[in-house]
Amino acid sequence: MSTATPVAELTPRVSEQLSCLHPGVQVGELKTLPGGHSGLTYSVTVGEVSYVVKAVPPGQRPIGRNDVLRQARVLSALAGSAVPVPGVAAVDEGQPAWFAMEFAAGEAVEPVLDEPEVPADMARARMLGIASVLRRLHETDIHTPGLDAPEPLDPAGEVERWSRTLHAVPVELRPGGEELLARLSGDVPDALPPVLLHGDFRLGNVLCVGERATAVVDWEIWSVGDPRIDLGWFLLFADHHNFPQLGRAVPGLPTEAELLDAYADGEPALPAMDWFRALSRMKMAAIMGHNLRRHREGKHHDPDQERLPPTIAAMIRTAHDILG
Numbered sequence: 099m100s101t102a103t104p105v106a107e108l109t110p111r112v113s114e115q116l117s118c119l120h121p122g123v124q125v126g127e128l129k130t131l132p133g134g135h136s137g138l139t140y141s142v143t144v145g146e147v148s149y150v151v152k153a154v155p156p157g158q159r160p161i162g163r164n165d166v167l168r169q170a171r172v173l174s175a176l177a178g179s180a181v182p183v184p185g186v187a188a189v190d191e192g193q194p195a196w197f198a199m200e201f202a203a204g205e206a207v208e209p210v211l212d213e214p215e216v217p218a219d220m221a222r223a224r225m226l227g228i229a230s231v232l233r234r235l236h237e238t239d240i241h242t243p244g245l246d247a248p249e250p251l252d253p254a255g256e257v258e259r260w261s262r263t264l265h266a267v268p269v270e271l272r273p274g275g276e277e278l279l280a281r282l283s284g285d286v287p288d289a290l291p292p293v294l295l296h297g298d299f300r301l302g303n304v305l306c307v308g309e310r311a312t313a314v315v316d317w318e319i320w321s322v323g324d325p326r327i328d329l330g331w332f333l334l335f336a337d338h339h340n341f342p343q344l345g346r347a348v349p350g351l352p353t354e355a356e357l358l359d360a361y362a363d364g365e366p367a368l369p370a371m372d373w374f375r376a377l378s379r380m381k382m383a384a385i386m387g388h389n390l391r392r393h394r395e396g397k398h399h400d401p402d403q404e405r406l407p408p409t410i411a412a413m414i415r416t417a418h419d420i421l422g
Contacts, residue, residue, distance in 0.1 A: 148201035170197040202313035204305030223309040229360035250292035267387030287370035330374030379417035
């Protein structure tokens with residue numbers, strides 16, 4: 099088995115491909131890029147041009163968040179579309195697989211959760227702006243060549259998928275969770291025609307320069323399904339009250355109703371949005387509960403996870419309130 103470090107294994111392969119794009123220009127060193135949540139993430143410069151490289155960790159199977167080539171497919175499919183994404187510069191299917199994309203300018207900051215604080219008027223403009231980006235994403239042809247889209251997941255399948263995650267969370271961390279699952283499962287809306295979904299669409303995953311969105315990033319969990327799945331998730335981040343002890347008030351941030359209007363762009367409102375708003379809260383409770391459980395079991399040490407119980411409880415409680 100090779101004892102080379104990931105950087106040592108990748109460097110000659112990355113240099114070879116990027117040198118073909120920039121003949122005679124020195125390819126810089128691969129530098130670990132903080133903040134990546136899938137595979138291994140590096141930055142590299144070739145002269146004055148910067149790239150981001152995503153690679154499968156050595157010894158890991160290219161599945162789930164480590165399937166970087168799947169991310170490259172969706173970025174390539176969206177190239178030149180009305181959805182801003184980094185351009186894919188190189189793809190290498192060898193083992194471990196990797197791809198290089200353009201380094202997009204901008205900052206990705208969730209106003210109610212992240213540092214640094216964004217001026218309130220800018221946060222408002224950005225959030226309203228990306229609501230229209232989300233609509234354009236959902237207008238993408240899911241049969242675009244090269245996308246190789248998976249089978250769509252309907253609302254019932256989405257509940258079933260996330261109920262497994264919530265059930266893995268200790269009961270004491272999810273008060274009212276069982277009843278919420280029963281209510282969601284007992285009144286599933288009819289599915290809308292499937293669209294391309296980002297899976298975690300929010301300002302924290304959209305690079306912006308000033309008020310302008312420059313690139314939608316972090317495509318690890320893209321899929322095909324009901325557009326209200328993405329939309330309900332996006333709405334969660336419009337109100338700091340959804341995140342007790344975690345969120346901050348941002349004066350003037352768009353309300354959920356304003357975001358829905360911006361997304362609709364004059365078209366009729368999508369039906370049954372309250373069900374999807376409740377679904378998104380169940381999903382967030384499941385994700386946070388899963389992360390807290392892993393921390394307490396010693397699988398991923400992160401003391402910040404101990405701040406999550408009030409938000410987990412609030413997600414479930416407000417989902418019940420939304421369902422009436």
